[in-house]
Amino acid sequence: MNREERVALKICEKRMCIMSKNESLDRISWLPEHVLHVILDKLPLKDAARSSVLSKTWKSVCSSYPMTPFVNLDHNLFGLKSLESVQEPDIDEIRKNFIDFVDDDLFQLVQNKLRVHKLALYVAVSDSICFSRVDHLIELVTKVSMVEELCLFVQTKDAGWKEIEEDYIYYSIPFSVLASKGLRSLNVHGCKFSSSMSIAFSSLQHLSLTYAVIDEDDVMNITRSCPAIETLEFDHCTFWIETLELSVFPRLKKAAFLENYNWLYNIIVVDHTSLESFKSDALTMCEFTPSGCGSIRELILSCQSSVSPLDLFVNLDTFPLLEEAELSIELSCLDGANTFRAANHHLRRLFLSIRKFYEGIQVKKIDIDCPNLEFFEFHGGDPKQIFINCPSLRQFHYVGDKIPVLPVFNSSPACLEDIYFRLGMICNFTSQWFIQLRGLSELMAQLGSVVRLNLDCFVQKVDFAPKEFGANEALRQQNVHLEIYLRHLHIPVGFVDGLIWSTRATTSTICGHQRDFVKEMCQKLAKKSQDENCEKSCDKCWWHHIQKFEVENSIKEEDVTCNLTSLVETPLSFRRPKTSFKLGWRINQYNNASSLLCI
Template structure:
């Protein structure tokens, strides 16, 4: 007996709300009860990919494809409205279509959703118009009735949507909006965005990314339009705001004393901002700060020294693709998570954070890392690129992490390798390589002749307690590398180590016990070859590894 279909409709609606959109739509074929449930489901999520593929869209046939979407959405909305049912959520994602052709229908759909008490509205129109230039008349004009909704709690606008100057003088009634997201919009006046956001008094989560403003030039007939990035953001009185994500804006002032999370990104990673303004002084309750693509060196050497005094509760700091000083000093009692990712110029990092739990470094250069005071729970993660031509830099990266009691907490992830045949004696070391927590390999030599030199090189730099392979699709070449390494560890394949002329024995001589670990669910009595064959040829999280006792 199908007992699920007999559940109250509110429970069935809750089940549908927890399913992916595609699976939710499929339930209509299960039974009459489920078909009725789908017809009365107050969440309408439409994506153009449900109706056609982007590669099928051509200039000649784009309108015929759009008509399928128009017909389906119109019928669904009318069915709900005719039954007097509320539309709690309306999400529309349209790619690679002519929004001008759909403008009338979009206006009608938004009007129906708003008037029925819609709580969540997500309008994504990111796709380009086929055969059209990037001009201001190829955008969908957002209707004024969207900002008259008192029921909206979440509003997301993304893509080719134009917000007209009329919004500056119109009555905005977004009294219940807690989450607002404005992405890649076009404003006809540079003050509209500030005006719109400031009239969301209970907003808690704000995202603003890569929005443009345009002004007509007195050149040509019709006049030419120039697009510029919105240069500044000035917001006042947002006492409820807890999270802000800002990208592509140079000058930001936000009066939000309760802000806890701030992500401030410049839009171009290849051209860091030479100057920017950010009012950190007002964020006294900030817990998480993420800065990306900034030239911080222009601020002055005191920036790091003042940062933690201005933000006494800061627990997480992330700096990504920033142009930093050659030497940075970070001192904080509250800091728990520190991330430095692909920051140029940095040669030395000194951290004095007794409560730090996680430090992550990503980059091609290997700076010296020193931890003056550290928690016994600290985990250090280093993501790097290995190159046989620069052996000493990688080895020094590991050995120059100080003090030595940090080494057992270090995890290394190797993303890419450029293996070439090393010179004779390249692997000789004068001291025992440090023992680290984990080594993850996301690359493998293509040349089988370099299998042993590659692994021997890594183990001449560090002795991991465990190794895992995350090599993407496990094709035959990648499996051959893992199988070679397994046989090497188990002593079934001869290899020539490079410590014969040195008094310090290498990892090969120190190895005692090897255990195989696999994330796949297979027969516990299966051999290694069975595990290897079970690895998927498509990329996923499944992996195989080894636990070593030295």
């Protein structure tokens, strides 16, 4: 026993003697400092840092404990600094100097036994000759004490940001990197694992591969070496396998496939009782079984993914614990089922997009019966019936090319805050279209506190005459907001009258140089008193109800309320103008309405 150990032993004996007199004291805090450091080594770095607030003793222990939260070794940042100091830099020389810099920096981390929470290494090499130096850097990385999160990106002339072919030059990361002590998260970019060696055990829980190469041996080695993996993410990876069964990862909770290249045709989720989240944006077939759906809480399937069997997704009852779902389904697949149904107690967010590639194919019914659903967004499909029984619904969104059938709310949501309809690709606006829009806006205004109608369309033909239709008497909709994005500078006559007659919007917004729209508004406001050819009690023309108005323009700074001509003559500019018409509606026997029209 050396002198330092004897001194530490005497201090410990004195502390234990004091502790024996007062059992209520904190015994752990009396341990020697090097023992407390060993305790901190066993904790995640975040928890070790939090211990500094326990007491003055622990604050002193943490201040003497060697740790750093993040080390970022990026060749791009190093190159920028080199460019500032050198007039004509040599790229190969900068890359060589960066590798020397990283070598020294990593060596210091190993020598000082500094514990690092996250280490990011981004290296660019000119050719495969430099791979031996990168191997040395990776070896030093594995020796850095207790790295919990590791990001590796080795960029070559062929790999890094695109699909990797077999004859490309790309770096192969040694599989031994998985054996790093304490490693919990690994992010690999633009590489491939080098050998088929198997690591006895790895603490890795999160594996993310981006623009990487995956073959059958890699999958086998990962499953053998990393039994604790809970999260798998593949982003634009090149797969040299046809089928990937997620059941080989027994503890997997989250799987994500974002784009893919080459041969991966099937992703199979079979008898996987621990999987909680599945996301696929890849051009693959995702095969499920009822036993593999029982634990899923988050399900995201994009338009590129296909699913099998389809009946599991036509009725979401097969996902009893589902809380969030984003489904994009081809309409031809639903034609035989006729009905899409979701009746989940836990479901809170639902995004449903039904793609229509063939005419004559139509889903007949959408039935949503979810007591805890708070958000529902529906795209396309043009169903015949929409039934919604969601008393907790807060947001209801619809996106399509046609005005949808009026939804039937079996129980009126008490907290519906936001209703949003986006209608696009419309060219011809008929009188029937404006009548349907009016019915939709009236129903939605009664249900929600805020109703937003978005028109992103081409206007070629408008067939609307306000005096031929019903009176505009019930100005009850003080919560309707109209957003207009037109693809033409010139609009036909009747478009403005049709929109205001059908929506009676509280707020309407149009962006861009729509001089015709502004000009017609100004003309109607200038003659807001009743026309001579109208009866005194006529209320079919919306401008008869305007008592006062204010006008603002985002380009013109002066007040244009009293000079509408200057507003119409505003010159075109590169800025997208926004003109606001604040309209004060007349008080009548039906309602005391005040409206804001922003154009």
